[in-house]
Amino acid sequence: MANNQHPQLTGAEILWASLAGEGTTTVFGYPGGAILPIYDALRKFPTIHHVLVRHEQGASHMADGYARASGRVGVCMATSGPGATNLVTGLATAMLDSIPMIAITGQVSSKVLGSDAFQEVDITGITLPITKHNFLVTRAEDIAPAIREAFQIARSGRPGPVLIDITKDAQQATATYDFETAAPPVYRPHPMLHKQLHANSPSIKQALELILDAKKPVILAGHGIVESGAEKEVIAFAEALQIPIASTLLGLGAIPAAHPLQLGMMGMHGESWVNNAIQQADLLLAFGMRFDDRVTGNLASYSPNSQKIHIEIDPSEINKNVRVDVSLIGDLKQVLNILLPQLGAPSSPTAPSSAKVGSHDASPWLAEINKSKGTAAVRDIINLPDNGHLYAAHVIHDIWREAQAAGRLENTIIVTDVGQHQMWEAQYFKHESPRSLVTSGGLGTMGFALPAAIGAKAAQPHKDVWVIAGDGGFQMTASELSTIQQEGLAINIAVINNGFLGMVRQWQETFYDKNYSASPILSPDFVMLAAAHGIAGAHVSQRADVTPTVTQARTSGKPFLINFQVEKEDGVYPMITPGAALHEMVRRPVHDPLLETAEDE
Amino acid sequence: MLHTFVALVQDKPGVLTRVASLFRRLNINIVSLTVGESERPDTSRMTIVCEAPDNAAHRIKASLYKLETTVHVDELNRSEAVIRELCLIKVQVGPDSPHGLQSRSQVFELAQVFRARVVDLAPESIMLEMTGSASKIEGLIQVLGESNYSILEVSRTGRMAMRRGHHTSRVLKALGNPTSLPLAHFPTLDPDALNEDEILPNEFDEA
Numbered sequence: 001m002a003n004n005q006h007p008q009l010t011g012a013e014i015l016w017a018s019l020a021g022e023g024t025t026t027v028f029g030y031p032g033g034a035i036l037p038i039y040d041a042l043r044k045f046p047t048i049h050h051v052l053v054r055h056e057q058g059a060s061h062m063a064d065g066y067a068r069a070s071g072r073v074g075v076c077m078a079t080s081g082p083g084a085t086n087l088v089t090g091l092a093t094a095m096l097d098s099i100p101m102i103a104i105t106g107q108v109s110s111k112v113l114g115s116d117a118f119q120e121v122d123i124t125g126i127t128l129p130i131t132k133h134n135f136l137v138t139r140a141e142d143i144a145p146a147i148r149e150a151f152q153i154a155r156s157g158r159p160g161p162v163l164i165d166i167t168k169d170a171q172q173a174t175a176t177y178d179f180e181t182a183a184p185p186v187y188r189p190h191p192m193l194h195k196q197l198h199a200n201s202p203s204i205k206q207a208l209e210l211i212l213d214a215k216k217p218v219i220l221a222g223h224g225i226v227e228s229g230a231e232k233e234v235i236a237f238a239e240a241l242q243i244p245i246a247s248t249l250l251g252l253g254a255i256p257a258a259h260p261l262q263l264g265m266m267g268m269h270g271e272s273w274v275n276n277a278i279q280q281a282d283l284l285l286a287f288g289m290r291f292d293d294r295v296t297g298n299l300a301s302y303s304p305n306s307q308k309i310h311i312e313i314d315p316s317e318i319n320k321n322v323r324v325d326v327s328l329i330g331d332l333k334q335v336l337n338i339l340l341p342q343l344g345a346p347s348s349p350t351a352p353s354s355a356k357v358g359s360h361d362a363s364p365w366l367a368e369i370n371k372s373k374g375t376a377a378v379r380d381i382i383n384l385p386d387n388g389h390l391y392a393a394h395v396i397h398d399i400w401r402e403a404q405a406a407g408r409l410e411n412t413i414i415v416t417d418v419g420q421h422q423m424w425e426a427q428y429f430k431h432e433s434p435r436s437l438v439t440s441g442g443l444g445t446m447g448f449a450l451p452a453a454i455g456a457k458a459a460q461p462h463k464d465v466w467v468i469a470g471d472g473g474f475q476m477t478a479s480e481l482s483t484i485q486q487e488g489l490a491i492n493i494a495v496i497n498n499g500f501l502g503m504v505r506q507w508q509e510t511f512y513d514k515n516y517s518a519s520p521i522l523s524p525d526f527v528m529l530a531a532a533h534g535i536a537g538a539h540v541s542q543r544a545d546v547t548p549t550v551t552q553a554r555t556s557g558k559p560f561l562i563n564f565q566v567e568k569e570d571g572v573y574p575m576i577t578p579g580a581a582l583h584e585m586v587r588r589p590v591h592d593p594l595l596e597t598a599e600d601e
Numbered sequence: 602m603l604h605t606f607v608a609l610v611q612d613k614p615g616v617l618t619r620v621a622s623l624f625r626r627l628n629i630n631i632v633s634l635t636v637g638e639s640e641r642p643d644t645s646r647m648t649i650v651c652e653a654p655d656n657a658a659h660r661i662k663a664s665l666y667k668l669e670t671t672v673h674v675d676e677l678n679r680s681e682a683v684i685r686e687l688c689l690i691k692v693q694v695g696p697d698s699p700h701g702l703q704s705r706s707q708v709f710e711l712a713q714v715f716r717a718r719v720v721d722l723a724p725e726s727i728m729l730e731m732t733g734s735a736s737k738i739e740g741l742i743q744v745l746g747e748s749n750y751s752i753l754e755v756s757r758t759g760r761m762a763m764r765r766g767h768h769t770s771r772v773l774k775a776l777g778n779p780t781s782l783p784l785a786h787f788p789t790l791d792p793d794a795l796n797e798d799e800i801l802p803n804e805f806d807e808a
Contacts, residue, residue, distance in 0.1 A: 124615065125618070128619065128622050129622060132667075133669040136614075136615075190663070191666050191674075192662070314663075315659075315666070316664045319660075320660060
């Protein structure tokens with residue numbers, strides 16, 4: 001449509017043409033009165049595939065999952081009023097995790113704006129704090145510039161969601177469409193970024209001094225590595241000086257789990273040796289992470305003896321939670337590329353020249369961390385002989401082994417919901433490549449998994465996509481099963497069913513005297529529910545059945561739901577209780593009544 | 602402590618909400634906020650005075666810049682600046698009350714001392730206009746009260762601030778006119794970018 005003649009188009013057509021021009025091929029949405037002109041024009045744009053969702057919240061999570069799985073900007077749309085408010089949770093989820101996403105909402109005609117018209121809601125007002133930016137467009141000629149600027153904002157700097165509210169009269173009016181002249185001004189980076197950091201910048205020099213002096217450095221690898229595309233640089237940095245790497249939840253996969261310097265996940269449910277290493281470190285290198293309360297534990301006792309270097313693109317994150325000694329504000333990849341050439345030959349104290357990548361004994365520090373793994377590395381639950389109980393850890397471990405055995409590890413995306421299973425997934429599924437884990441970290445949105453998996457599969461149709469969800473969260477958005485079937489997406493669904501809102505139950509067990517208030521949850525027969533949607537499924541309650549069923553699901557080429565009936569009162573360990581220091585972990589009880597039952601009986 | 606920010610923002614609908622919402626989100630109380638046209642087209646200048654911890658200035662400024670509508674932010678805490686407030690005061694005073702025939706002339710005298718102007722004279726009231734620092738305005742209000750005049754209405758604009766010296770013009774020169782200057786120059790010209798030798802002020806250092 002967009003040729004040099006600068007055609008006169010309706011606002012609705014301009015919207016689609018601008019989206020197509022920005023490279024959008026998939027839109028997740030739900031029609032309604034105030035967005036009907038846009039839906040009417042959809043048929044003229046065959047390059048764009050519209051996925052009809054069952055609830056607008058699903059559309060927002062799908063756009064989010066699409067963006068997380070591919071790195072491209074996800075797009076969702078909804079009508080005014082309730083359609084728009086249903087997007088709110090998805091926008092907040094994307095905002096907290098810095099996901100590039102565009103939400104388009106219809107709005108009542110500009111002539112009646114502010115009159116409480118039918119299905120009118122002030123969605124730009126509502127989403128002000130949960131979007132990176134939002135627009136209210138009331139004229140057809142403003143649509144293309146708004147869309148183009150929205151894409152630029154969504155993917156520049158620290159990414160985030162952008163909402164564009166378009167009144168119905170703007171959709172219906174006509175205007176000249178010219179994609180090129182609608183381009184926004186050149187992106188202006190956050191003005192407080194360091195002005196052209198270079199090899200001789202004092203802060204770079206200061207950082208290098210700290211890095212080369214460190215005896216016990218640890219890299220904290222966050223989501224920013226993936227957003228910046230700095231995976232190779234971080235690995236090169238770590239290898240050059242043999243610095244061990246601890247990952248945040250959203251940083252998992254950025255550094256392959258199998259990499260000898262990758263320690264694993266830090267934080268509330270992180271591995272004991274990872275948290276201990278952070279506490280004992282003399283230098284923390286925070287790469288694209290924001291010291292969330294879930295990774296620091298009690299701030300007063302967080303890594304007390306370390307100097308801290310924070311490489312971060314958002315200046316408002318510097319010194320927010322944790323005081324840092326050197327801040328390098330900028331794109332991680334660019335900053336690392338300034339630092340890397342200056343690390344020199346691996347002759348620093350931490351990396352003897354004889355050190356080879358992969359040798360865990362390369363330095364006393366790595367040896368110390370390795371030693372601290374002790375028995376903690378031997379996972380009691382994984383190594384437990386089959387005692388007739390099915391544990392979620394086994395299920396996740398077997399899904400991982402299945403992907404590995406099939407040689408599909410790099411082509412498998414796990415999309416989790418929020419809760420115990422999410423933590424077990426992070427602990428037991430070894431992610432080897434970036435964007436292989438899609439999970440709601442910052443907002444912790446239950447109900448995220450199923451719709452986000454649809455987005456991930458739409459973005460990466462050739463990859464195996466697994467939903468891992470609990471019985472609670474799955475029911476929040478289970479209506480999207482219908483979307484899966486309508487789109488014919490071969491998504492595998494593992495429901496980790498323990499009859500409880502598991503994480504709530506675990507907290508009630510630990511902090512509320514086992515007063516299981518409102519945490520037991522009744523569920524429908526998930527296999528029958530899937531069957532009602534025409535989706536095949538199976539129940540699994542025996543450990544021996546896990547792998548064969550997982551194989552069946554993966555190779556079926558169709559959507560497949562497995563209901564894993566797992567141990568009811570299992571807990572996620574280790575666990576740092578709120579207010580406790582990072583090293584004060586609660587370990588899995590040695591005399592776990594759960595583990596003893598089988599033998600006792 | 603009180604922090605004073607002067608922000609240049611795009612003059613678009615909703616900009617005030619965005620700024621105000623930011624402070625609400627950060628749980629920081631706005632003491633005063635004034636907005637008006639600036640010397641540049643389509644751009645407003647705001648003076649925001651807020652009560653926040655000593656170390657919060659950097660984060661507030663960084664967060665203000667994260668609003669897409671923000672052009673420039675200047676923090677005036679540690680700099681030489683002219684800070685003024687405009688105030689209208691309506692005093693109940695007639696030709697012979699409350700202090701007899703001297704009533705009006707006494708108010709005129711006070712106004713003269715405080716360099717306030719009489720802008721309205723009604724049978725039973727006088728309206729005074731004055732500009733000055735907050736303490737000067739409070740001084741006049743206090744003296745009027747102590748002289749047993751009853752104040753009917755007070756309307757204050759809140760503080761407006763402007764840096765002394767050439768700073769602002771340098772800023773504007775660097776920023777240029779968005780329509781005439783290639784925006785690609787922003788990154789290098791931006792006066793607010795941290796200099797190479799500048800290390801971020803550490804907010805955790807207690808004053």
